[in-house]
Amino acid sequence: MTVQALRNDYHGDFKDSVDKFGGAQLVYIGWDKHQLFCSSRAFPLLPTMTFQELLDNVMPEAFSQHPEFGRVVWERAEWILDNQSFQPDHSKTLAELGIGHKSVLRLVTPNLTGYKGADV
């Protein structure tokens, strides 16, 4: 049973399906072990955006407040997409790379250990 309800046919429509974001899709982006940012954050992005555009425009908006941001070497960065290791071709679009609505994209930088090496 998908809900304990008075009526067996009770149904709730998805409130956050992709059609409600004006052509964009939601992508959650986090930077592992950089807890200056308390959580991943939600960005409405066009599925036609390339990964390079995401690196150039979205990542600075999301993470440039961090003192280590300038030291990220994007060619060597590791990524986790929806809990799977992920090697994106920077020229491809989010849709082509399988970054879908409500995907979680995590940046991993093993050589950067955060403020004072404390994962902050």
Added chain:
Amino acid sequence: MSPTKLNLKDKYKLLTRDLDWEFSYEDRQEAFPYEEFEGIKITDWDKWEDPFRLTMDAYWKYQAEKEKKLYAIYDAFSQNNGHTNVTDARYVNAIKLFLTGVSPGEHAAHLGFAFTGRQMGGIGARVAAQMQSIDELRHIQTQIHAMSHYNKFFDGFDEFNHMHDRVWYLSVPKSFFEDARTAGPFEFMVAIGFSFEYVLTNLLFVPFMSGAAYNGDMATVTFGFSAQSDEARHMTLGLEIIKFLLEQHEDNVPIVQKWLDKWLWRGYRLLTLVAMMMDYMLPQKFMSWQEAWELYFEDAGGALFKDLERYGIKMPDYTETIKQEKEHLSHQAWWTFYQYTHAAAFHTWTPSSDEMDWLSEKYPNTFDKYYRPRWELAAEMEAKGERFYTTGLPQLCQTCQIPMMFTEVDDPSQVAYRESVYNDERFHFCSDPCKSIFDNEPEKYVHAWLPVHQILQGNCGGGGLDKVIEYYHLDNGAANLEFEGSPDAERWKQWKGVA
């Protein structure tokens, strides 16, 4: 002929059990349409033991006397400018959190007990629930009055009711109570009557009232004393409902167990707000969150569950998780509010060096290692004139609606991510219990009003953050942002004659 005075026993009977009647021409099932769909089996309502002996006329008389005294103290507090006697203006942010985050919950509880006070088939349970319903309504009223004096002198109080339906972190308590109120009557009673009002009450009510007492807030502490006799009644009702359900039929046991597993977790997640209030918001601290959890849950709750074992009820499996989280919870929560305080109706600040030492002492395993560096970085940024306010909007848990800020229990450097796919749509959770609550009843949570997603859909004022703040009725530059330099802080200095 002069009226005869009833003896107490007859009066009690006539004004409680005797208010019920036999249905001669209506179908009883139609009169109580919510009583069966949850799967709970009631074989004999007469086995219900009234948790307290109170008739409605005595209730009115007693409460009226109590409140007359309460309001006399509020008046005295107000006339003596009681707000200037609190330990520090930072303290007032704790009661802003109370008025915006807790008081509307009293109103939600009022509505919920009114529902169960109508829908449970047994008259004894109905009368008890109706009295609690009125208690909860009185509590929100008396809380508003207790805090109305502060509203004249501090920012962030005046739009609490408007904010309750809109502001991102207030969706946490709001959705908690709506989850309970949209359940059937028995789940509501287990959720709010037992789990919340009996098991967790000492971790909500006591910390706020002790915080008030330690910080010179006479108005709030007097409210606390006044509500104590009501809370005692609520606890006995909570305990009676659980025992009654478990004794009525053995088939009720797994249902009640599932509800306990769900609601103790839901309640615990809600208490995240209390944890940060205790450890970070009180200028004069009385106990750490960890100590409170050990005393009131691990010790007292442990004994209670031991007692319930004879019915086949066991402590929820995830209490080990909570045990591990207790050294992290308050630090992660205050850090989140610190960086999102531009969208909050109270101020935040970095803990002072004395406060950090207190935190190190109370949390020897975690504070210096994981959390002190965060505050040092925050202080560094502040010194450069770049007080840290994060950009963007946080990913939220679909179940508890808290930003996904909680870390893995075995790795405090790594945020926990859980997800489920339901009808081809992804849903995200902060923890295993929040995921399993969703997986049990996905249809109940797929249409949750998640504030972040609503903002991004343009439903909260449209446009950027300034529009959202307007939509919240948040007095930008006064009610939000850093405490230091806020109008609250400046007024306080004036009153105290500090330059």
